[in-house]
Amino acid sequence: MKQPLNVIKIGGAVIEDPEKQQAFLDGFVALKGPKILVHGGGRIATEIGERLGMEAIMVEGRRVTDDATVDLVTMVYGGLVNKQMTAKLQSLGVNAIGLTGADGSIIRSVKRPVTNGVDYGWVGDPVEVNADFLTKMIEAGGVPVIAPLTHDGAGHILNTNADTIAGTIALAMAEFFEVNLALTFELDGVLADVNDPESLINPFKESFFIEMKESGAIHSGMIPKLENSFKALHSGVKGVRICKYDQINSNHGSLLQI
Ligand SMILES: Nc1ncnc2c1ncn2[C@@H]1O[C@H](COP(=O)(O)OP(=O)(O)O)[C@@H](O)[C@H]1O
Numbered sequence: 001m002k003q004p005l006n007v008i009k010i011g012g013a014v015i016e017d018p019e020k021q022q023a024f025l026d027g028f029v030a031l032k033g034p035k036i037l038v039h040g041g042g043r044i045a046t047e048i049g050e051r052l053g054m055e056a057i058m059v060e061g062r063r064v065t066d067d068a069t070v071d072l073v074t075m076v077y078g079g080l081v082n083k084q085m086t087a088k089l090q091s092l093g094v095n096a097i098g099l100t101g102a103d104g105s106i107i108r109s110v111k112r113p114v115t116n117g118v119d120y121g122w123v124g125d126p127v128e129v130n131a132d133f134l135t136k137m138i139e140a141g142g143v144p145v146i147a148p149l150t151h152d153g154a155g156h157i158l159n160t161n162a163d164t165i166a167g168t169i170a171l172a173m174a175e176f177f178e179v180n181l182a183l184t185f186e187l188d189g190v191l192a193d194v195n196d197p198e199s200l201i202n203p204f205k206e207s208f209f210i211e212m213k214e215s216g217a218i219h220s221g222m223i224p225k226l227e228n229s230f231k232a233l234h235s236g237v238k239g240v241r242i243c244k245y246d247q248i249n250s251n252h253g254s255l256l257q258i
């Protein structure tokens, strides 16, 4: 029987707020057994970019990443955010190992081709995960903390949506572990009306996604979250939940169903 593994994702809005970040980390520390943390940091990159006079361009929840932007996100995700999260987890007694997808070739990706007329620039779609290496780190008692950066095998860093990283890692690790994936963010889960916190949909069926995307009830960052989650569920991940940042150890949120 496969051993359980939790893959947990934290988004930029929660990282940015010290109280929310602490509440998330308390839950993450309390989570028993092998675990991997995937972090975003989109809002932090946008804010630091603005201070440098750079404008963020997002298309369907993904950042258009030109030469200057790939340098910015490498510094923010691979440096600032990754190392701060790692140091905080160390202070809480977790043997965190901060990594980008280039380290240990955790995730190799290909530069996204022009899609529907959009050239995303230095954005990568994952093609290969070094699940074996991640497994060895976990077996050695480490907790990988992974930034949303990948590499193309030809020396370039590529920016990759953090929900995509979490889904891709969950899917690859499902060969060795019984994987549960939780994508945490500020809201309670997938909402029928994004402005009504009481409108949580649980369970959330795949057919709802198609309908709600078409009607516009699901938009922006929720699109890659759900695309990646359903892909993971179809490919052997045991469970996927989209939930609030302080609900890792509960069953609240939207449990996805295919
Ligand atoms: N139906 C929906 N239910 C919940 N959130 C939604 C929905 N449609 C769009 N969203 C948006 O998706 C956002 C979450 O995606 P994102 O900004 O990428 O989060 P994070 O970076 O925190 O992971 C929410 O803040 C919300 O504005």
Ligand SMILES: CC(=O)N[C@@H](CCC(=O)OP(=O)(O)O)C(=O)O
Pocket (backbone or CB within 6 Å): 010, 011, 012, 013, 039, 040, 041, 042, 043, 045, 061, 062, 063, 064, 073, 123, 124, 148, 159, 160, 161, 162, 163, 221
């Ligand atoms: C290609 C792409 O869109 N990459 C994302 C990676 C960070 C991310 O996904 O962060 P959150 O989870 O906090 O949104 C970006 O640069 O915004």
